[in-house]
Amino acid sequence: MLKILEDQDIDGVMFVSLSYAWEPKVALGGLGNAGIRSYINMDLYNKDAKKVFKLDDFAVSKKGVALVSGAPVFNYDKLLPMCASATEELLDDLQKKLPKYVKKVDKNL
Numbered sequence: 790m791l792k793i794l795e796d797q798d799i800d801g802v803m804f805v806s807l808s809y810a811w812e813p814k815v816a817l818g819g820l821g822n823a824g825i826r827s828y829i830n831m832d833l834y835n836k837d838a839k840k841v842f843k844l845d846d847f848a849v850s851k852k853g854v855a856l857v858s859g860a861p862v863f864n865y866d867k868l869l870p871m872c873a874s875a876t877e878e879l880l881d882d883l884q885k886k887l888p889k890y891v892k893k894v895d896k897n898l
Contacts, residue, residue: 801841804832809872811861812849823861824850827875833894842893848878
């Protein structure tokens with residue numbers, strides 16, 4: 790990516806990915822409650838292709854669905870609100886952690 794952008798006036802390149810997975814919250818004998826876990830991966834590289842920081846974090850949605858035999862039981866109309874809830878939890882957590890990373894970026898970028 791840096792080779793493609795080397796003619797541009799850039800300070801660095803950031804890669805961000807966000808993904809979701811089922812997360813058993815309370816499960817005993819295959820029965821319980823499951824939520825959605827949101828994962829974020831952020832990598833920032835400076836213009837010399839050296840890693841400035843890497844952030845991997847996750848959060849679990851407050852909303853959940855029934856878990857039967859280890860599999861979530863739900864209607865698809867509940868899936869998007871659970872993903873949104875997990876993303877909100879993750880963003881709230883990142884708001885607390887990002888000031889530390891900003892200082893690192895200022896120093897290393």
